[in-house]
Amino acid sequence: MLLDLRRAITVSIIFFVILGLAYPLAETGIGQALFNHQANGSLTAHGSERIGQNWDGPQWFHGRADGDDPTATGGSNLGPRSKELLDKYKERIAGLEKQGVTPHQDLVSASGSGVDSDISPAAAYAQISAVAEARGLSTDRLHALVENHVQGPQFGFLGAPHVNVLELNEELATLK
Template identity: 35%
Template structure:
């Protein structure tokens, strides 16, 4: 019986060392060594070196001079100048839920009033509520509004959208997408 207890204690210590120390340290080292930007949150800084967001987390853009992002069931940030909080979550509303249908209808009316053809990614939030990407079609649908407000040539905006369109992962997975956070930052630099 003492031998079984000793074996159990040794097994527990070895498994603890593997799962609580060695594996996390290995993953940390790989992340920092090969993917430091992604491992540290893909943070975006302004010219003064201040963190203004993340390329992985969407932000609310409601001004007519910016490309609008996907709607979110949660607030991306807690204040005007706050960085994204990391809170994620979907609405968990069923497709037949009246509140969801009402939100989608009001969003469609808002888009149509702005002269934007409603697309799925401008009407529906992502599963996490944090996705900063929209389809290239959704970005192109907003081109005329932004060109008129910013007094820019639509060709310049079209080129900017094309430059910020990310292709399929490994060339086969997913669909091409435009990151609204990085696109709007580039738009401000024009």
């Protein structure tokens, strides 16, 4: 019986070293070596490329981030007949119209996660005239900027074309 106990402890220690130390360290090393930017959160000067940011004012393109708290992820669980959801949509539509933005579905409805960093190209194009007016830039210049930031589906067939709002606004900040 003592021999069985010793074998069990030895096997446990071996598996702890392999699966508890060696494997996680190897995975971390591979991630850091091959995908350093992604493994460290895809961070830029203004936030993460993968987490939607809130941008104040009409001089910025706006995404689908819902609120200032990126930890408050998940859907609202409000159904299509919810008065609260309808009121939120009406409020968002009024805010967009006040800024001179044609309300688009991507801008009115929040993303499923609440922190989606991307919008559709149509939602980005809908904001061009308001951003151009606020910044004193030509709409043609902003149209070209948005066009340069349209990313196609992953691997050419997964998903839909999209625009990363953080990357778009970071380049917008460099324009004079």
